Amino acid sequence: MKFRIMYLEDKSKGLNGPARIGRVRLSKTGETLYYGGRTFEALRNSGLKANFSDAETGQPFWIAKARKGGDDRLYKGAGDPPVIDDDVREEYWRDVRGMPDPVGG
Template sequence: MPKTRIMYVENKSASLNGPARIGRVTFSKTGKSIGYGGRTFQSPKGSGFKANYFDVETGERFWISGPRKDGKDRLYAESSAPIEIDPDVAEEYWRDIRGQRSE
């Protein structure tokens, strides 16, 4: 079974503060690629600027990282753009990562 993890995924192709999501990614067996939302991402191996992965089909640049407990996941925290949370990970995200218990 492939390894999965809840991660922060932000599209950096159009601007420094692009559309962002919290969702479950899947790691390849070798760990050299990540799958999310029907896309495959690989590291640019040091050639990225404000992005640590790129979409292998489109070349679009992304920042993919583990989500922060304080919720300040954006590389540029001054952005007030919303971060969407995939419904299938929302409960686990709020409970295990953000440490908030549901009533």
């Protein structure tokens, strides 16, 4: 299985919904993602501002590889900063952002 640190934003709560940074498991094709006991399936031509949906609830999400600059939101400038999962915090700041954790771990 392939794992990647990714940005996950819940679009059912609005254009700038609650967001997380965490370790996501990808299927071989990348069309299915697994995170936090949930399964996400890729959306095609949904018309929503989302690219995945929860396979069980249909809840829309924007899920993308975490960016070096931290500008992960689809719509910039609004919404709370993402919650970073404890198990990826050090790796996220070191390997994705290229800097030390600003809160010291």
